[in-house]
Amino acid sequence: MDTGQPRLLLVEDDGRLGPLLAEVLGDSYRVDLATDGQAGLHAGLTQTYEVMVIDRGLPVIDGVDLVRRLRDRAVTTPILILTARAAVADRVEGLDAGAEDYLVKPFEIDELLARLRALRRRSIDRATTLDLGRRRFDVAGRRVLDPDGNDPVDLSGQEAALLEVLARRPQQVFTRPDLLEAVFDPADDPGSVDTYVYYLRRKLGRECVQTVHGLGYRLGVA
Template identity: 40%
Template sequence: MIGKPSRILVIEDDCETAEQLVDSLATHGYEVDLALDGDQGLKLGRSVNYAAMTIDRMLPGIDGISLIRLLRDEGVFTPALIVSALGEVDDRVRGLRAGGDDYLVKPFAFAELLARVEALLRRSESPGKEIVLRVGDLELDLVSREVTRRNQKIDLLPREFQVLEFLVRNQGHVVPRAMLLQHVWDLHFDPMTNIIDVYVGRVRRKIEAGQAYPLIHTIRGVGFCVRAPG
Protein backbone atom coordinates (compact mmCIF):
# COMPACT_ATOMS: atom_id res chain seq x y z
CA MET A 1 0.00 0.00 0.00
CA ILE A 2 1.57 3.31 -1.11
CA GLY A 3 1.40 6.50 0.95
CA LYS A 4 -0.81 6.97 3.98
CA PRO A 5 -2.69 3.78 4.97
CA SER A 6 -6.42 3.77 4.29
CA ARG A 7 -8.56 3.95 7.41
CA ILE A 8 -11.34 1.37 7.69
CA LEU A 9 -14.27 1.23 10.12
CA VAL A 10 -15.36 -2.24 11.21
CA ILE A 11 -18.84 -2.39 12.79
CA GLU A 12 -19.30 -5.89 14.22
CA ASP A 13 -20.82 -7.05 17.52
CA ASP A 14 -19.40 -10.60 17.55
CA CYS A 15 -16.11 -10.20 19.41
CA GLU A 16 -14.34 -13.13 17.75
CA THR A 17 -15.32 -12.04 14.23
CA ALA A 18 -14.47 -8.43 15.05
CA GLU A 19 -11.00 -9.40 16.29
CA GLN A 20 -10.33 -11.46 13.17
CA LEU A 21 -11.49 -8.65 10.88
CA VAL A 22 -9.38 -6.03 12.63
CA ASP A 23 -6.28 -8.25 12.70
CA SER A 24 -6.67 -9.28 9.05
CA LEU A 25 -7.14 -5.71 7.79
CA ALA A 26 -4.32 -4.36 9.97
CA THR A 27 -1.98 -7.11 8.75
CA HIS A 28 -2.62 -5.91 5.20
CA GLY A 29 -1.66 -2.33 6.02
CA TYR A 30 -4.95 -0.67 6.91
CA GLU A 31 -5.65 1.51 9.93
CA VAL A 32 -8.75 0.04 11.58
CA ASP A 33 -11.31 1.39 14.04
CA LEU A 34 -13.84 -0.93 15.66
CA ALA A 35 -17.42 -0.29 16.75
CA LEU A 36 -19.21 -3.07 18.64
CA ASP A 37 -22.76 -1.78 18.15
CA GLY A 38 -24.79 0.32 15.75
CA ASP A 39 -24.89 3.45 17.89
CA GLN A 40 -21.09 3.59 18.21
CA GLY A 41 -20.76 2.79 14.50
CA LEU A 42 -23.10 5.66 13.57
CA LYS A 43 -21.16 8.08 15.77
CA LEU A 44 -17.81 7.11 14.25
CA GLY A 45 -19.19 6.98 10.70
CA ARG A 46 -20.48 10.53 11.08
CA SER A 47 -17.35 12.01 12.59
CA VAL A 48 -14.41 10.34 10.81
CA ASN A 49 -13.58 10.35 7.09
CA TYR A 50 -13.11 6.62 6.49
CA ALA A 51 -12.01 5.09 3.20
CA ALA A 52 -14.51 2.23 3.66
CA MET A 53 -16.70 0.47 6.24
CA THR A 54 -17.66 -3.13 6.91
CA ILE A 55 -21.04 -3.31 8.61
CA ASP A 56 -22.67 -6.33 10.22
CA ARG A 57 -26.37 -6.31 9.42
CA MET A 58 -27.64 -7.57 12.80
CA LEU A 59 -26.30 -5.15 15.42
CA PRO A 60 -27.31 -4.14 18.95
CA GLY A 61 -28.96 -0.74 18.96
CA ILE A 62 -29.24 0.57 15.41
CA ASP A 63 -29.20 -2.30 12.91
CA GLY A 64 -26.81 -2.21 9.95
CA ILE A 65 -29.44 -1.35 7.33
CA SER A 66 -30.83 1.57 9.37
CA LEU A 67 -27.29 2.74 10.10
CA ILE A 68 -26.45 2.96 6.39
CA ARG A 69 -29.71 4.76 5.62
CA LEU A 70 -29.01 7.33 8.35
CA LEU A 71 -25.49 7.97 7.09
CA ARG A 72 -26.65 8.31 3.48
CA ASP A 73 -29.46 10.70 4.51
CA GLU A 74 -26.83 12.84 6.25
CA GLY A 75 -24.62 12.94 3.16
CA VAL A 76 -22.04 10.39 4.32
CA PHE A 77 -21.24 8.20 1.31
CA THR A 78 -18.34 6.15 2.66
CA PRO A 79 -18.24 2.87 0.67
CA ALA A 80 -19.98 0.21 2.77
CA LEU A 81 -19.58 -3.57 2.66
CA ILE A 82 -22.50 -5.26 4.43
CA VAL A 83 -21.52 -8.49 6.20
CA SER A 84 -24.44 -10.72 7.17
CA ALA A 85 -25.59 -14.26 7.82
CA LEU A 86 -28.76 -13.37 5.89
CA GLY A 87 -28.00 -14.45 2.36
CA GLU A 88 -31.31 -14.68 0.52
CA VAL A 89 -31.74 -12.55 -2.60
CA ASP A 90 -34.32 -10.30 -0.89
CA ASP A 91 -31.92 -9.70 2.02
CA ARG A 92 -29.11 -8.66 -0.31
CA VAL A 93 -31.39 -6.46 -2.40
CA ARG A 94 -32.62 -4.63 0.73
CA GLY A 95 -29.06 -4.04 1.86
CA LEU A 96 -27.92 -2.67 -1.49
CA ARG A 97 -31.03 -0.51 -1.91
CA ALA A 98 -30.47 0.96 1.54
CA GLY A 99 -27.16 2.34 0.30
CA GLY A 100 -24.73 -0.53 0.77
CA ASP A 101 -22.10 -0.84 -1.95
CA ASP A 102 -21.47 -4.58 -1.62
CA TYR A 103 -22.82 -7.54 0.35
CA LEU A 104 -20.87 -10.50 1.75
CA VAL A 105 -22.60 -13.50 3.33
CA LYS A 106 -21.30 -15.22 6.46
CA PRO A 107 -19.40 -17.45 6.79
CA PHE A 108 -16.80 -16.02 4.42
CA ALA A 109 -13.12 -16.35 3.64
CA PHE A 110 -11.10 -13.37 4.85
CA ALA A 111 -9.27 -13.34 1.51
CA GLU A 112 -12.61 -12.57 -0.16
CA LEU A 113 -13.44 -9.82 2.33
CA LEU A 114 -10.05 -8.22 1.65
CA ALA A 115 -10.62 -8.45 -2.10
CA ARG A 116 -14.02 -6.78 -1.75
CA VAL A 117 -12.63 -3.97 0.43
CA GLU A 118 -9.86 -3.38 -2.12
CA ALA A 119 -12.46 -3.26 -4.92
CA LEU A 120 -14.51 -0.66 -3.00
CA LEU A 121 -11.42 1.47 -2.46
CA ARG A 122 -10.44 1.32 -6.13
CA ARG A 123 -13.94 2.33 -7.19
CA SER A 124 -14.05 5.28 -4.79
CA GLU A 125 -10.60 6.49 -5.88
CA SER A 126 -11.45 6.49 -9.61
CA PRO A 127 -11.16 10.09 -10.89
CA GLY A 128 -14.02 9.74 -13.35
CA LYS A 129 -15.99 7.38 -15.50
CA GLU A 130 -13.69 5.31 -17.68
CA ILE A 131 -14.48 4.82 -21.35
CA VAL A 132 -11.70 2.38 -22.30
CA LEU A 133 -10.13 -0.28 -20.08
CA ARG A 134 -6.66 -1.63 -20.96
CA VAL A 135 -4.47 -4.47 -19.81
CA GLY A 136 -1.37 -5.29 -21.84
CA ASP A 137 -2.37 -5.16 -25.53
CA LEU A 138 -6.08 -5.76 -24.78
CA GLU A 139 -8.63 -2.92 -24.92
CA LEU A 140 -12.29 -2.85 -23.85
CA ASP A 141 -14.41 0.04 -25.11
CA LEU A 142 -17.18 0.41 -22.53
CA VAL A 143 -19.33 2.55 -24.84
CA SER A 144 -19.27 0.44 -28.01
CA ARG A 145 -18.77 -2.79 -25.99
CA GLU A 146 -15.99 -3.68 -28.42
CA VAL A 147 -12.95 -5.74 -27.46
CA THR A 148 -9.68 -5.59 -29.40
CA ARG A 149 -6.24 -7.11 -28.98
CA ARG A 150 -3.38 -5.82 -31.10
CA ASN A 151 -6.08 -3.91 -33.03
CA GLN A 152 -7.88 -7.15 -33.91
CA LYS A 153 -11.56 -7.22 -32.98
CA ILE A 154 -12.71 -10.02 -30.67
CA ASP A 155 -16.40 -10.93 -30.62
CA LEU A 156 -17.77 -11.56 -27.13
CA LEU A 157 -21.32 -12.32 -26.06
CA PRO A 158 -22.81 -9.79 -23.58
CA ARG A 159 -22.24 -11.99 -20.53
CA GLU A 160 -18.70 -12.81 -21.67
CA PHE A 161 -18.01 -9.08 -21.96
CA GLN A 162 -19.28 -8.55 -18.39
CA VAL A 163 -16.99 -11.28 -17.08
CA LEU A 164 -13.96 -9.82 -18.85
CA GLU A 165 -14.82 -6.27 -17.81
CA PHE A 166 -15.01 -7.22 -14.13
CA LEU A 167 -11.71 -9.11 -14.30
CA VAL A 168 -9.95 -6.24 -16.11
CA ARG A 169 -11.33 -3.64 -13.66
CA ASN A 170 -9.64 -5.69 -10.94
CA GLN A 171 -6.46 -6.42 -12.90
CA GLY A 172 -3.50 -7.45 -10.79
CA HIS A 173 -5.80 -8.68 -8.01
CA VAL A 174 -7.23 -12.13 -7.41
CA VAL A 175 -10.99 -12.20 -8.07
CA PRO A 176 -12.72 -15.06 -6.18
CA ARG A 177 -15.31 -17.05 -8.11
CA ALA A 178 -17.97 -15.90 -5.63
CA MET A 179 -17.31 -12.26 -6.51
CA LEU A 180 -17.76 -12.95 -10.22
CA LEU A 181 -20.96 -14.89 -9.59
CA GLN A 182 -22.43 -12.08 -7.49
CA HIS A 183 -21.33 -9.10 -9.60
CA VAL A 184 -22.00 -10.57 -13.04
CA TRP A 185 -24.97 -12.88 -12.36
CA ASP A 186 -26.25 -11.27 -9.12
CA LEU A 187 -26.31 -14.72 -7.53
CA HIS A 188 -24.98 -15.99 -4.24
CA PHE A 189 -22.14 -18.50 -4.43
CA ASP A 190 -23.17 -22.07 -5.15
CA PRO A 191 -20.20 -24.45 -4.72
CA MET A 192 -21.83 -26.94 -7.10
CA THR A 193 -21.98 -24.62 -10.11
CA ASN A 194 -19.26 -24.49 -12.76
CA ILE A 195 -20.77 -21.55 -14.65
CA ILE A 196 -17.85 -19.28 -13.74
CA ASP A 197 -15.25 -21.69 -15.10
CA VAL A 198 -17.28 -22.24 -18.26
CA TYR A 199 -17.55 -18.53 -19.05
CA VAL A 200 -13.98 -17.69 -18.08
CA GLY A 201 -12.86 -20.57 -20.28
CA ARG A 202 -14.81 -19.15 -23.24
CA VAL A 203 -13.40 -15.67 -22.71
CA ARG A 204 -9.87 -17.01 -22.32
CA ARG A 205 -10.07 -18.95 -25.59
CA LYS A 206 -11.35 -15.92 -27.48
CA ILE A 207 -8.87 -13.33 -26.19
CA GLU A 208 -5.77 -15.55 -26.02
CA ALA A 209 -5.99 -17.65 -29.21
CA GLY A 210 -2.85 -17.00 -31.26
CA GLN A 211 -1.63 -14.25 -28.92
CA ALA A 212 1.86 -13.75 -27.58
CA TYR A 213 1.05 -14.19 -23.90
CA PRO A 214 -1.87 -15.13 -21.64
CA LEU A 215 -3.82 -12.51 -19.69
CA ILE A 216 -6.23 -14.58 -17.56
CA HIS A 217 -4.52 -16.65 -14.88
CA THR A 218 -6.26 -19.27 -12.73
CA ILE A 219 -5.47 -19.11 -9.02
CA ARG A 220 -6.11 -22.67 -7.92
CA GLY A 221 -8.87 -23.02 -5.34
CA VAL A 222 -9.62 -19.27 -5.29
CA GLY A 223 -10.46 -17.65 -8.61
CA PHE A 224 -8.81 -15.70 -11.41
CA CYS A 225 -6.43 -12.83 -11.98
CA VAL A 226 -5.92 -10.72 -15.09
CA ARG A 227 -2.40 -9.40 -15.54
CA ALA A 228 0.03 -8.70 -18.35
CA PRO A 229 3.69 -9.72 -18.15
CA GLY A 230 6.21 -7.18 -16.92
Protein backbone atom coordinates (compact mmCIF):
# COMPACT_ATOMS: atom_id res chain seq x y z
CA MET A 1 0.00 0.00 0.00
CA ASP A 2 1.39 3.41 -1.00
CA THR A 3 1.77 5.58 2.09
CA GLY A 4 2.88 8.65 0.17
CA GLN A 5 6.33 8.45 1.79
CA PRO A 6 9.44 8.66 -0.37
CA ARG A 7 10.90 5.24 -1.21
CA LEU A 8 14.33 4.26 0.08
CA LEU A 9 16.44 1.22 -0.78
CA LEU A 10 18.57 -0.01 2.13
CA VAL A 11 21.24 -2.60 1.26
CA GLU A 12 22.72 -3.89 4.51
CA ASP A 13 23.75 -7.46 5.34
CA ASP A 14 24.16 -7.06 9.10
CA GLY A 15 21.35 -9.12 10.60
CA ARG A 16 20.86 -6.70 13.50
CA LEU A 17 21.70 -3.33 11.97
CA GLY A 18 19.69 -3.81 8.77
CA PRO A 19 16.28 -4.39 10.40
CA LEU A 20 17.02 -1.70 13.01
CA LEU A 21 17.80 0.89 10.36
CA ALA A 22 14.79 -0.16 8.30
CA GLU A 23 12.58 0.36 11.36
CA VAL A 24 14.06 3.76 12.23
CA LEU A 25 14.05 5.02 8.65
CA GLY A 26 10.51 3.72 8.26
CA ASP A 27 9.24 6.76 10.15
CA SER A 28 10.27 8.94 7.20
CA TYR A 29 10.56 6.55 4.25
CA ARG A 30 8.98 3.49 2.68
CA VAL A 31 11.99 1.19 3.07
CA ASP A 32 12.94 -1.86 1.01
CA LEU A 33 15.69 -3.89 2.71
CA ALA A 34 18.09 -6.01 0.63
CA THR A 35 20.69 -8.13 2.43
CA ASP A 36 23.27 -8.69 -0.31
CA GLY A 37 24.62 -6.84 -3.32
CA GLN A 38 22.86 -8.98 -5.91
CA ALA A 39 19.46 -8.38 -4.31
CA GLY A 40 20.30 -4.68 -4.07
CA LEU A 41 21.23 -4.55 -7.75
CA HIS A 42 17.99 -6.23 -8.75
CA ALA A 43 15.92 -3.84 -6.63
CA GLY A 44 17.82 -0.80 -7.86
CA LEU A 45 17.32 -1.75 -11.51
CA THR A 46 13.68 -2.79 -11.31
CA GLN A 47 12.22 -0.32 -8.79
CA THR A 48 12.22 3.47 -8.47
CA TYR A 49 13.65 5.05 -5.31
CA GLU A 50 14.29 8.60 -4.17
CA VAL A 51 17.42 7.67 -2.25
CA MET A 52 19.58 4.60 -1.53
CA VAL A 53 21.68 3.65 1.51
CA ILE A 54 24.27 0.99 0.65
CA ASP A 55 26.68 -0.74 3.01
CA ARG A 56 30.17 -1.05 1.63
CA GLY A 57 31.00 -4.57 2.86
CA LEU A 58 28.27 -6.62 1.19
CA PRO A 59 28.27 -10.30 0.18
CA VAL A 60 27.94 -11.39 -3.47
CA ILE A 61 28.55 -7.86 -4.86
CA ASP A 62 30.61 -5.37 -2.87
CA GLY A 63 28.92 -2.06 -2.07
CA VAL A 64 31.29 0.06 -4.17
CA ASP A 65 30.91 -2.33 -7.10
CA LEU A 66 27.14 -2.20 -6.63
CA VAL A 67 27.18 1.60 -6.87
CA ARG A 68 29.35 1.41 -9.97
CA ARG A 69 27.01 -1.11 -11.64
CA LEU A 70 23.95 1.03 -10.90
CA ARG A 71 25.62 4.11 -12.36
CA ASP A 72 26.80 2.15 -15.41
CA ARG A 73 23.16 1.26 -16.05
CA ALA A 74 22.02 4.89 -15.86
CA VAL A 75 20.46 4.70 -12.37
CA THR A 76 20.81 8.28 -11.08
CA THR A 77 19.17 7.90 -7.64
CA PRO A 78 21.25 9.63 -4.91
CA ILE A 79 23.32 7.09 -2.95
CA LEU A 80 24.87 7.23 0.51
CA ILE A 81 27.46 4.58 1.38
CA LEU A 82 27.75 3.23 4.92
CA THR A 83 31.11 1.79 5.94
CA ALA A 84 33.35 0.89 8.84
CA ARG A 85 36.36 2.11 6.82
CA ALA A 86 37.39 5.66 7.75
CA ALA A 87 40.44 6.02 5.49
CA VAL A 88 40.36 8.89 2.99
CA ALA A 89 41.25 6.52 0.15
CA ASP A 90 38.17 4.41 0.92
CA ARG A 91 35.90 7.46 0.90
CA VAL A 92 37.40 8.64 -2.37
CA GLU A 93 36.86 5.23 -3.97
CA GLY A 94 33.20 5.22 -2.97
CA LEU A 95 32.59 8.75 -4.23
CA ASP A 96 34.45 8.08 -7.47
CA ALA A 97 32.23 5.04 -8.04
CA GLY A 98 29.25 7.37 -8.15
CA ALA A 99 27.97 7.77 -4.58
CA GLU A 100 26.98 11.26 -3.44
CA ASP A 101 27.81 10.82 0.25
CA TYR A 102 29.72 8.56 2.64
CA LEU A 103 29.03 7.94 6.33
CA VAL A 104 31.41 6.05 8.62
CA LYS A 105 30.15 3.62 11.25
CA PRO A 106 29.34 4.08 14.07
CA PHE A 107 27.10 7.05 13.33
CA GLU A 108 24.21 8.93 14.87
CA ILE A 109 20.79 8.28 13.35
CA ASP A 110 20.07 12.02 13.35
CA GLU A 111 23.12 12.63 11.16
CA LEU A 112 22.07 9.88 8.73
CA LEU A 113 18.59 11.38 8.47
CA ALA A 114 20.01 14.87 7.92
CA ARG A 115 22.33 13.64 5.18
CA LEU A 116 19.45 11.84 3.46
CA ARG A 117 17.35 15.02 3.57
CA ALA A 118 20.23 16.94 2.00
CA LEU A 119 20.61 14.33 -0.75
CA ARG A 120 16.92 14.52 -1.56
CA ARG A 121 16.99 18.34 -1.68
CA ARG A 122 19.91 18.31 -4.10
CA SER A 123 18.18 15.67 -6.21
CA ILE A 124 14.98 17.73 -6.42
CA ASP A 125 17.01 20.77 -7.42
CA ARG A 126 18.62 18.97 -10.36
CA ALA A 127 17.31 19.67 -13.82
CA THR A 128 14.55 17.29 -14.79
CA THR A 129 15.03 17.79 -18.52
CA LEU A 130 17.89 16.68 -20.74
CA ASP A 131 19.26 18.44 -23.79
CA LEU A 132 18.66 16.74 -27.15
CA GLY A 133 20.07 19.52 -29.27
CA ARG A 134 17.14 21.56 -30.53
CA ARG A 135 14.60 19.92 -28.25
CA ARG A 136 14.46 18.92 -24.58
CA PHE A 137 13.56 15.60 -22.98
CA ASP A 138 11.23 15.77 -19.97
CA VAL A 139 12.45 12.64 -18.16
CA ALA A 140 9.70 12.39 -15.54
CA GLY A 141 6.94 13.17 -18.06
CA ARG A 142 8.43 10.82 -20.70
CA ARG A 143 7.96 13.40 -23.44
CA VAL A 144 10.10 15.46 -25.79
CA LEU A 145 9.45 19.21 -25.75
CA ASP A 146 9.60 21.37 -28.86
CA PRO A 147 10.83 24.98 -28.47
CA ASP A 148 8.60 26.07 -31.35
CA GLY A 149 5.51 25.33 -29.27
CA ASN A 150 4.43 22.21 -31.12
CA ASP A 151 2.74 19.46 -29.14
CA PRO A 152 5.12 17.35 -27.01
CA VAL A 153 6.05 13.93 -28.33
CA ASP A 154 5.00 11.24 -25.84
CA LEU A 155 7.25 8.20 -25.40
CA SER A 156 6.57 4.70 -24.12
CA GLY A 157 8.40 3.50 -21.02
CA GLN A 158 11.13 1.66 -22.92
CA GLU A 159 11.48 4.40 -25.53
CA ALA A 160 11.98 6.90 -22.70
CA ALA A 161 14.44 4.62 -20.88
CA LEU A 162 16.52 4.16 -24.03
CA LEU A 163 16.55 7.90 -24.78
CA GLU A 164 17.51 8.71 -21.18
CA VAL A 165 20.51 6.37 -21.25
CA LEU A 166 21.74 7.99 -24.47
CA ALA A 167 20.99 11.57 -23.37
CA ARG A 168 22.69 11.32 -19.98
CA ARG A 169 25.97 10.40 -21.70
CA PRO A 170 25.71 12.16 -25.05
CA GLN A 171 29.35 11.62 -26.01
CA GLN A 172 29.39 7.89 -25.28
CA VAL A 173 28.95 5.18 -27.90
CA PHE A 174 26.82 2.33 -26.53
CA THR A 175 27.08 -1.17 -27.93
CA ARG A 176 23.93 -3.22 -28.38
CA PRO A 177 24.82 -5.39 -25.35
CA ASP A 178 25.30 -2.18 -23.30
CA LEU A 179 21.83 -0.96 -24.18
CA LEU A 180 20.26 -4.39 -23.86
CA GLU A 181 21.54 -4.62 -20.28
CA ALA A 182 20.72 -1.01 -19.33
CA VAL A 183 17.23 -0.74 -20.81
CA PHE A 184 15.86 -4.22 -21.45
CA ASP A 185 16.69 -7.66 -20.13
CA PRO A 186 20.05 -9.19 -21.04
CA ALA A 187 18.16 -12.36 -21.97
CA ASP A 188 16.06 -10.50 -24.55
CA ASP A 189 16.70 -10.69 -28.26
CA PRO A 190 19.46 -8.15 -29.14
CA GLY A 191 17.14 -7.01 -31.91
CA SER A 192 15.05 -5.27 -29.24
CA VAL A 193 17.62 -2.47 -29.23
CA ASP A 194 17.33 -1.89 -32.98
CA THR A 195 13.54 -2.04 -32.76
CA TYR A 196 13.36 0.72 -30.16
CA VAL A 197 15.94 2.83 -31.94
CA TYR A 198 13.62 2.60 -34.94
CA TYR A 199 10.65 3.65 -32.78
CA LEU A 200 12.55 6.69 -31.48
CA ARG A 201 13.62 7.71 -34.96
CA ARG A 202 10.06 7.34 -36.21
CA LYS A 203 8.82 9.71 -33.50
CA LEU A 204 11.72 12.16 -33.29
CA GLY A 205 13.44 11.98 -36.68
CA ARG A 206 16.27 9.86 -38.00
CA GLU A 207 18.96 12.12 -36.56
CA CYS A 208 17.88 11.61 -32.93
CA VAL A 209 20.00 8.46 -32.62
CA GLN A 210 23.29 8.22 -34.46
CA THR A 211 24.62 4.89 -35.71
CA VAL A 212 28.36 4.44 -35.16
CA HIS A 213 29.16 1.71 -37.66
CA GLY A 214 30.80 -1.35 -36.18
CA LEU A 215 30.26 -0.10 -32.63
CA GLY A 216 26.68 0.80 -31.77
CA TYR A 217 24.63 3.91 -31.07
CA ARG A 218 25.02 7.34 -29.53
CA LEU A 219 22.77 10.35 -29.04
CA GLY A 220 22.21 12.39 -32.17
CA VAL A 221 20.22 15.62 -32.52
CA ALA A 222 16.46 15.77 -32.09
